Amino acid sequence: MKPILQVKQLAKRYGDRYGCRDVNFELYEGEVLCIVGESGSGKSTLLATLAGRLAADEGEVTFRDANGDWHELSTLAEAERRRLARTEWGFVTQHARDGLRMGVSAGANVSERLMALGHRHYGQLRATAAEWLEKVEIGAERLDDPPSRFSGGMQQRLQIARNLVTRPRLVFMDEPTGGLDVSVQARFLDLLRRLVHESGVAVIMVTHDLGVARLLAHRTLVMQQGRVVEAGLTDQILDDPQHPYTQLLVSSIVQA
Amino acid sequence: MKHSTSCKPQTGLHREGGRAATGPYSPYGEEAHSDADKASNWRYNFGYLDENTKRMLRRGLLKAVAIPGYQVPFGSREMPLPYGWGTGGIQLTASLIGRQDVLKVIDQGADDTTNAVNIRRFFGRVCGVDTTEKSADATLIQTRHRIPETPLKAGQIVVFQVPEPEPLRLLEASEVETRKLHAHQEYGLMHVKLYEDIARFGHIATSYDYPVRVNGRYLASPSPIPKFDNPKLHQSPALLLFGAGREKRLYAIPPYTDVDSLAFDDHPFEIQAWDTSCALCGSHDSYLDEIVTDDAGSRMFVCSDTDYCTSRREDAR
């Protein structure tokens, strides 16, 4: 297996303070990576920098596209970056309203990326959207309802459908369970695990909850004060945390 | 571009140089009052605008022709007609018009609507060129909301008045953002709107100012013409120019350019059709206006293009 993303000595500064620094890792096809840490640890900054939404100040992020060509994101022209964002990536936000068009129907939300790629058959678009609404357990009968009439869990599942419909190779997720009740979370994570497994998409997910990582992630990065303090296979980290901060996190989920 | 080259600086740039193309000017277009004051003795350059401004406009137009459908920002000037009343079209016409030109001005397809009359009078005053109501005789046609029914010819220029040049504006208010969407050809948003129309109404619910893709690249507004007129934009032998004075943008569809009205494969673009024909000339294939004839709601349908309708009636005699 080849990596699809390589991150070397990545850093993002806010004024004279580092949001994140000295970040190094590789991500492989179909791999799920969780970035775990408390608020302010720099995990969301790291995610935004990886996705090219924030410009890196140091280091590099390179992405290998479907044709096998590598792209260094800090030197990539905006047009190229936006093309990748449309075709090869997805982005699931913590708040559904930031990632969905709340005023248009669920069907239009799911179809948007397909239409951006040139799909022009209304009937097929609609059929595909219906299929995806079934897959994310919303139900095809809700095709013409706007997401504003959906529950929080349904909105997040709609975001997943909207992103996965074009079969991207890498999806960034920023605390997708952050706004959900614990009972809703379990169902959402279960669905996500299944869809990710079926589609073979690689995922980088930010979460403050090590329990989420335990359920989904092959590998986990633990961040504290802008740095990665521990990285490795999720099972290893959970069974044998080395860093005191990780130990604290692990003990807290054991209690829960 | 025949007309721009024929429009040499006919007069000097200085007011003292006797540069007026017409007689004494009164702000309303009537003959000057006898007690001539400062303003009524003022003389304007041929076409109102000074030659440097005309050159600026023509440079913008050349760029627009070179990049079909791209909205070129330009230093729009205040004209003596209000913004929203055709200032963009008037500036383009003023920059192109030469003494040999024959000008036709229409609003809603008619030569005799108040605004068309007013604009035609304006150019009569500041240019003194020949005007016509016959589409076929005009070299330059300024229009608001219609394209003449008489097929356009090579060598003709049509200037469209455009209130909102940005087809994405009602979907995205920020100009910074819409310029990016054009630059990256990200037009998914427009299709979201069309998808939503079909989902809600069963068909695309845009009846005028129907968005088009020019030369396979830029999404553009055809100006608020009814979608009935959209097919006339495609592969038109005439040069089509669009001016938005208030929004300070101009754009062009050069002759023989592909212009596609957005649609879905299974919901193709369709134009308006009527069950009836024109009550005056009997035309079956022109755009019809509905005229309410009494308080009881009686109505008749007649051609919106008055020249077309009149010519047909004359020919029938």
Added chain:
Amino acid sequence: MYVAVKGGETAILNSYRLLARARRGDAAVPELSLAQIKGQLRHAVDRVMQEGSLFDPELAALALKQAAGDTQEAVFLLRAFRTTLPRFGYSVPLDTAAMRVRRRVSGTFKDVPGGQVLGPTADYTQRLLDFSLAGTGSANLEEPTALAEPLPERLPCVLDVLNREGLIEPETPPPGDPAPTDLTREPLMFPAARATRLQNLARGDEGWLLGLAYSTQRGYAESHPFAGEIRMGEVTVSIAPEELGFAVDIGEITLTECQMINQFAGNGSAPPQFTRGYGLVVGEAERKAMAMALVDRSLRAPELGETAHAPAQQAEFVLCHSDNVEASGFVQHLKLPHYVDFQAELSLLRTLRAGFDAKGDAQ
């Protein structure tokens, strides 16, 4: 008849005649002279020059007369005329410190070098209708007492005091000191530099600016302003033709300048300090200069790292809608015939309605 039917041209000519008569009013009453308008309605003349972007009191008075006192219509007339004027060149930057001050007040210091100069202001009058003005007899005008000592030739800016202490941000040109955009020659583009924004505001509609400025004081923007200094008076205009190589004075204009002081908590790179909002307007126009300074400051939110959530902080929103010639034209263009579009909408609505009714019948 309004549209379509032949005869539009005659109707238009008749509307001209009616307009001319309505403007003149009762012919038994003497006609207004431009000198009267210029001399006795100076605020109206100033406003027309400001928003008309042309300093010519004579033409502004004519525009007001022609527009029968409709300020925005007069602004429009002046702007359309301005289009035909060739551009000979640009003046050298005006030096407002060398203003021949007629009024200068500060809300931040009790006394300032040069003192508070009240000048010709209505601020300290009781707003009672003065019935002595109802007649036409010339009022008995008293001479004001002369100043104890004449004002210095250069009246330094009040904010310079804070500047010496380093408590207010320095006013420096942007990197490279680029020539400012000329908004009367080039379209407004975004992001707009501060010089461009100020130009737009200076010719913007006073009511628009006033409302926006007011909104920043009522929670729609974090604004904690103090009127550092307001000054009004005459400033010399000079041009420096290339072939001469030195500047020549070509006249003077009346200006009102406002320097607002605003709190600023500082960010990662800048210390806590006062920041500035600036207003500069042609003529006697204190209300507009102050409003402009508040809006200028609120538009600097992104530059200062403040969250821009209020209307007055959104440059596109503020600047695209400030011009009353544009706004007035577009709002009023709705009275033009739209029957082609309306017809299209009418048939669409009939189709939609048929679909809706059919659905209802089926259920």
